[in-house]
Amino acid sequence: xxxxxxxxxxxxxxxxxxxxxxxxxxxxxxxACTLFLGxxxxxxxxxxxxxxxxxxxVMRKGSDNDGSSQLTLEAYxxxxxxxxxxxxxxxxxxxxxxxxxxxxxxxxxxxxxxxLVRGVEPIALDVHREVHVxxxxxxxxxxxxxxxxxxxxxxxxxxQLGSELQFGRQKWKVVGVxxxxxxxxxxxxxxxxxxxxxxxxxxxxxxGIRVQAISPEAMRAVRQRIDDDPxxxxxxxxxxxxxxxxxxxxxxxxxxxxxxxxxxxxxAGFGAANTMYAAVQARTAEIGTLRALGFSRGxxxxxxxxxxxxxxxxxxxxGAGLAVGLAELIQVLIGGVGFSARTFTTNVVTLRVSxxxxxTALVLAVIxxxxxxxxxxxxxxxxRPIEALRKA
Amino acid sequence: xxxxxLIRANLxxxxxxxxxTGGAIMLAVALVCILLTMPAGMNALLDTISxxxxxSVHNKAGIVxxxxxxxxxxxxxxxxxxxxxxxxxxxxxxxxxxxVTFPNFAVEAEYVGDVYPDYKIDPQQLADFxxxxxxxxxxxxxxxxxxxxxxDRITLKSTVWPADLDVRIVGEITxxxxxxxxxxxxxxxxxxxxxxxxxxxxxxxxxxRAADPARVNAIMRTADELSRNxxxxxxxxxxxxxxxxxxGSLQGFVTxxxxxxxxxxxxxxxxxxxxxxxxxxxxxxxxxxxxAMGFTRGIIFGTLFxxxxxxxxxxxxxxxxxxxxxxxxxxxxxxxxxxxGPLGAFIVTVPVIVEGIFLSxxxxxxxxxxxxxxxxxxxxxxxxxxxx
Numbered sequence: 182x183x184x185x186x187x188x189x190x191x192x193x194x195x196x197x198x199x200x201x202x203x204x205x206x207x208x209x210x211x212x213a214c215t216l217f218l219g220x221x222x223x224x225x226x227x228x229x230x231x232x233x234x235x236x237x238x239v240m241r242k243g244s245d246n247d248g249s250s251q252l253t254l255e256a257y258x259x260x261x262x263x264x265x266x267x268x269x270x271x272x273x274x275x276x277x278x279x280x281x282x283x284x285x286x287x288x289x290x291x292x293x294x295x296x297l298v299r300g301v302e303p304i305a306l307d308v309h310r311e312v313h314v315x316x317x318x319x320x321x322x323x324x325x326x327x328x329x330x331x332x333x334x335x336x337x338x339x340x341q342l343g344s345e346l347q348f349g350r351q352k353w354k355v356v357g358v359x360x361x362x363x364x365x366x367x368x369x370x371x372x373x374x375x376x377x378x379x380x381x382x383x384x385x386x387x388x389g390i391r392v393q394a395i396s397p398e399a400m401r402a403v404r405q406r407i408d409d410d411p412x413x414x415x416x417x418x419x420x421x422x423x424x425x426x427x428x429x430x431x432x433x434x435x436x437x438x439x440x441x442x443x444x445x446x447x448x449a450g451f452g453a454a455n456t457m458y459a460a461v462q463a464r465t466a467e468i469g470t471l472r473a474l475g476f477s478r479g480x481x482x483x484x485x486x487x488x489x490x491x492x493x494x495x496x497x498x499x500g501a502g503l504a505v506g507l508a509e510l511i512q513v514l515i516g517g518v519g520f521s522a523r524t525f526t527t528n529v530v531t532l533r534v535s536x537x538x539x540x541t542a543l544v545l546a547v548i549x550x551x552x553x554x555x556x557x558x559x560x561x562x563x564x565r566p567i568e569a570l571r572k573a
Numbered sequence: 574x575x576x577x578x579l580i581r582a583n584l585x586x587x588x589x590x591x592x593x594t595g596g597a598i599m600l601a602v603a604l605v606c607i608l609l610t611m612p613a614g615m616n617a618l619l620d621t622i623s624x625x626x627x628x629s630v631h632n633k634a635g636i637v638x639x640x641x642x643x644x645x646x647x648x649x650x651x652x653x654x655x656x657x658x659x660x661x662x663x664x665x666x667x668x669x670x671x672x673v674t675f676p677n678f679a680v681e682a683e684y685v686g687d688v689y690p691d692y693k694i695d696p697q698q699l700a701d702f703x704x705x706x707x708x709x710x711x712x713x714x715x716x717x718x719x720x721x722x723x724x725d726r727i728t729l730k731s732t733v734w735p736a737d738l739d740v741r742i743v744g745e746i747t748x749x750x751x752x753x754x755x756x757x758x759x760x761x762x763x764x765x766x767x768x769x770x771x772x773x774x775x776x777x778x779x780x781x782r783a784a785d786p787a788r789v790n791a792i793m794r795t796a797d798e799l800s801r802n803x804x805x806x807x808x809x810x811x812x813x814x815x816x817x818x819x820x821g822s823l824q825g826f827v828t829x830x831x832x833x834x835x836x837x838x839x840x841x842x843x844x845x846x847x848x849x850x851x852x853x854x855x856x857x858x859x860x861x862x863x864x865a866m867g868f869t870r871g872i873i874f875g876t877l878f879x880x881x882x883x884x885x886x887x888x889x890x891x892x893x894x895x896x897x898x899x900x901x902x903x904x905x906x907x908x909x910x911x912x913x914g915p916l917g918a919f920i921v922t923v924p925v926i927v928e929g930i931f932l933s934x935x936x937x938x939x940x941x942x943x944x945x946x947x948x949x950x951x952x953x954x955x956x957x958x959x960x961x
Contacts, residue, residue: 202843205843206840209843213836220826241732243666243732244666244672245673249662249673282638283637284635284638285635295635348634348635350634382775436906449597449840451593451594451596451600452594452843452847455593455844455851458590511828511829511832518826520826
């Protein structure tokens with residue numbers, strides 16, 4: 182004979198104060214974990230989703246980011262006509278020479294951040310297929326214009342469509358907004374490559390070259406040919422690998438956040454177990470009666486576990502609502518969250534709590550509930566009916 | 574004190590519950606301490622690496638924007654400057670590593686020692702650095718990492734300049750956390766000229782040591798005025814501000830982490846309050862009997878309150894101990910892998926320990942007060958009625 186489901190559920194609602202206390206503890210853990218998980222997955226999304234599977238990043242040998250690489254014009258001209266490189270409809274090779282510098286930008290509250298400014302040629306939009314101009318238009322060469330990523334918009338003084346943006350040695354007119362599906366290009370500002378080289382007074386014109394191959398096989402061949410070229414001390418790597426490596430700078434943060442989540446989870450598990458134990462203890466007589474009536478140990482164990490899970494789900498619902506609200510609030514109050522990658526430029530991360538994060542938090546809440554409920558439920562089921570009744 | 578036995582017996586009456594409550598408080602205190610350690614550790618780190626007399630003079634547009642080399646001399650001539658050295662990013666990749674694994678700069682050998690007296694570089698080694706064009710001074714962290722000794726020769730391939738250099742290690746920066754390598758500016762300059770270039774005409778950052786902390790602001794103002802309306806206007810700042818700007822854009826993360834810390838602290842109060850009220854409710858019959866026997870309200874309140882505070886403060890001490898252990902673990906993790914390096918920044922400072930212990934005391938008091946007060950106040954007759 183098994184206990185009806187409603188018995189467990191009613192037990193939750195029969196003691197509202199105690200149930201809310203237990204659910205509250207679980208809810209707080211859910212909030213903490215969901216926010217942290219959301220932060221990690223938003224960061225991951227920004228850093229890892231960048232890069233085109235057919236693109237190569239060509240840099241000076243030994244450079245680990247295109248902000249600390251310098252290349253000659255000859256290197257660019259040599260690579261441009263290699264076989265296996267894709268071409269536009271007008272037969273232009275999809276090779277984008279670029280210059281990356283990291284000038285200071287003034288944030289709205291007067292602070293400063295290093296922002297990645299990419300000097301490009303018009304071909305850049307064809308090579309970076311994930312990037313498109315969402316509002317306004319692309320820059321014209323040699324006109325002092327800039328297009329800014331979505332994450333940069335509104336974060337810095339003058340970073341508005343139509344405004345003048347001050348960085349480097351001059352002011353730039355913002356004529357467009359870049360979008361790339363949330364990847365790190367949205368934290369960049371693009372200007373004309375020659376103007377940028379002039380402004381930054383760099384001895385060599387380019388810091389890196391992005392190349393689009395026609396196929397994965399062609400990409401390998403082009404990469405090999407660039408790596409083997411003895412003239413310019415340059416090397417190529419797939420763009421996706423390049424950004425994956427940049428994302429490693431968040432490893433420490435991942436480890437930390439996971440560690441904190443685990444600690445908080447164990448702590449809350451203790452708290453939940455405590456409340457469950459007390460609940461069982463207070464109901465010793467009731468359990469004895471149930472046993473005397475003929476309910477089996479298994480069914481009592483099951484019933485208490487169901488009660489624990491019901492509490493956990495209640496806690497999850499409370500916590501998830503609170504977490505989503507808090508994430509929205511943080512977004513409104515502090516905007517995107519800045520994260521410095523290895524290049525010391527700022528990636529603007531939009532804090533988003535995804536369904537996956539909520540699902541993970543739900544699993545965690547249920548585990549806490551089950552683990553916290555198992556001990557007391559076990560103890561309840563093991564009680565001998567006579568003893569339990571005598572205690573009452 | 575004579576009631577201590579009673580308090581101890583009460584704590585031991587439900588050992589599992591005491592352990593679970595204590596464990597929860599311990600973990601929560603450890604969590605809060607670790608989170609507090611992050612900003613505190615960053616501050617401590619900034620204080621250890623920066624001096625209050627050192628100033629960075631760099632281009633207003635950004636660190637990567639250079640200044641004409643001649644500007645170094647102008648800064649050095651400013652009144653109140655004890656020493657000034659020009660540093661330029663060399664971006665050398667150590668041959669074996671294949672990529673840039675430690676910061677390396679071309680510096681003016683004759684001045685660098687005077688700007689960094691606190692780095693305690695052996696005077697003989699500094700003299701060697703001045704004497705040998707191909708000399709280099711390396712931080713202990715990097716020396717250890719690659720097992721280098723003084724006298725070793727290494728090849729650096731620059732990712733920025735068209736000049737690879739062979740350098741000989743002549744000295745060591747004895748700070749355990751120092752990763753950087755300094756090479757001789759003239760050596761790089763000559764190598765660039767030998768390749769037909771015009772040499773190293775620029776400088777990245779001029780580091781200045783003021784003779785007196787009181788002169789720092791005046792020097793910064795003068796340096797920025799000197800560069801006004803030139804093609805490289807400068808922005809001077811103190812060393813601490815320079816390094817804290819490196820971490821500046823993590824502010825958003827710190828904010829979120831602090832919000833969560835607050836939540837966790839709230840969590841502890843919840844758990845402790847819950848336990849305290851359970852403990853009191855269970856014992857209400859016995860408390861009534863005690864009162865009927867003549868124990869005063871004060872004693873009832875005192876023993877219950879002390880019980881809660883004792884439990885949470887013991888747990889608090891254990892939590893602080895756990896924090897110390899975990900941060901040790903984190904700094905060990907920082908050694909495994911370059912990308913985990915930042916984990917080494919978690920340094921438990923004395924204020925964090927004190928805050929952790931105070932937090933646990935506070936939680937105990939807050940959680941213990943209401944139920945103890947309630948139990949002490951309740952009329953005896955009413956409780957005895959409820960129980961019997």
